[in-house]
Amino acid sequence: MTARKAATKALTNRTCKEITGLIFGYLNDTLSRSVKRDFQRHLRVCPDCVNFLNTYKKTVATSRSLRSEEIPANVRDNILDFLRKRTRKNALSS
Amino acid sequence: MLAYRSMADQNYSVEGLGATPQVPAVSIFPSATARLNRKRKTEFDDTDLIERLKAGDEEALEAIFNRYSAKLYNVAQRILGEVADAEEVIQDVFWTAFRKADSFRGSAQFSTWLYRLTVNAALGKIRRSKKNKETEYEEYLPKFQKDGHHSVRPVVDWSDTLDEKYAERELQQLLTEALEQLKPVDKSAVVLSDMEGMSDKEIAVMLGLTVSAVKTRLHRARLFLRGKLAVHLGYSAA
Numbered sequence: 222m223t224a225r226k227a228a229t230k231a232l233t234n235r236t237c238k239e240i241t242g243l244i245f246g247y248l249n250d251t252l253s254r255s256v257k258r259d260f261q262r263h264l265r266v267c268p269d270c271v272n273f274l275n276t277y278k279k280t281v282a283t284s285r286s287l288r289s290e291e292i293p294a295n296v297r298d299n300i301l302d303f304l305r306k307r308t309r310k311n312a313l314s315s
Numbered sequence: 316m317l318a319y320r321s322m323a324d325q326n327y328s329v330e331g332l333g334a335t336p337q338v339p340a341v342s343i344f345p346s347a348t349a350r351l352n353r354k355r356k357t358e359f360d361d362t363d364l365i366e367r368l369k370a371g372d373e374e375a376l377e378a379i380f381n382r383y384s385a386k387l388y389n390v391a392q393r394i395l396g397e398v399a400d401a402e403e404v405i406q407d408v409f410w411t412a413f414r415k416a417d418s419f420r421g422s423a424q425f426s427t428w429l430y431r432l433t434v435n436a437a438l439g440k441i442r443r444s445k446k447n448k449e450t451e452y453e454e455y456l457p458k459f460q461k462d463g464h465h466s467v468r469p470v471v472d473w474s475d476t477l478d479e480k481y482a483e484r485e486l487q488q489l490l491t492e493a494l495e496q497l498k499p500v501d502k503s504a505v506v507l508s509d510m511e512g513m514s515d516k517e518i519a520v521m522l523g524l525t526v527s528a529v530k531t532r533l534h535r536a537r538l539f540l541r542g543k544l545a546v547h548l549g550y551s552a553a
Binding site: 244275 | 371373376377380384385386388389392393398401402405406409410413414457459462463464465468469470471472473474477486487490491494505509510530533534537538540541544545
């Protein structure tokens with residue numbers, strides 16, 4: 222098979238739309254061996270899907286890097302105060 | 316001080332959740348195993364505290380609060396977006412945990428039970444407030460031609476541009492704003508998966524969805540977030 226034919230086959234076996242739908246499974250390594258092979262073949266000949274995958278991965282990485290929202294000291298104190306009062310009241314009534 | 320509203324009528328059982336969370340063989344989250352090991356160790360340490368909590372020990376409640384409040388607050392705050400709302404939810408969660416400790420049967424991890432209380436309370440609060448403004452995803456999802464190719468070509472790889480163009484704080488703000496536009500359940504899934512490192516199975520139990528539905532929601536949410544970032548950078552979401 223010529224390189225051009227192989228590229229055409231890889232592109233027609235799975236469309237870009239299908240490849241986009243498989244990204245989640247690919248990144249979690251849950252694709253079957255044959256589907257994963259199709260996915261990788263498509264990427265070898267489709268720069269658009271490579272670029273799409275890179276930006277998808279970057280989005281997840283950015284989301285993963287979001288800093289935790291820290292609990293403000295006054296909020297923490299308010300909640301603890303509430304819980305202490307409630308548990309005391311609870312103990313007295315039981 | 317915020318008013319307390321009872322969650323007593325709700326069911327917080329997490330029976331059916333496997334004791335061992337699912338860990339993908341190959342993960343884009345390399346620290347998942349380390350996080351899981353830490354979680355298991357903490358779970359072991361919780362046993363005594365849980366028994367004391369069931370016996371109505373106030374100090375045990377405070378110890379559990381000190382151990383989990385930061386994590387749970389982050390989840391509540393990310394889902395709700397408002398400090399006052401997150402405060403009310405966290406207050407509600409720990410008071411419920413104290414009163415309903417007996418309903419924790421130990422078939423799941425204690426932390427999972429607390430996370431579930433938090434997510435349910437946060438989503439319930441959004442439902443009751445009816446102030447949630449949901450963005451239509453369609454505009455930010457990829458588009459394809461009839462033959463299945465990308466409709467806008469070439470697709471630009473802006474993954475490096477993002478770091479070059481924005482300082483870390485700006486990037487965090489940008490994504491936070493995009494995150495706030497997700498549907499509440501989808502936002503919860505992203506927070507629990509990407510920020511808390513939970514498995515799809517754990518998230519499914521917490522949100523009352525199938526594992527397959529969690530994967531679909533996570534994927535669509537990520538496509539939406541990607542689209543928002545692309546548009547912000549001046550590129551097509553497609």
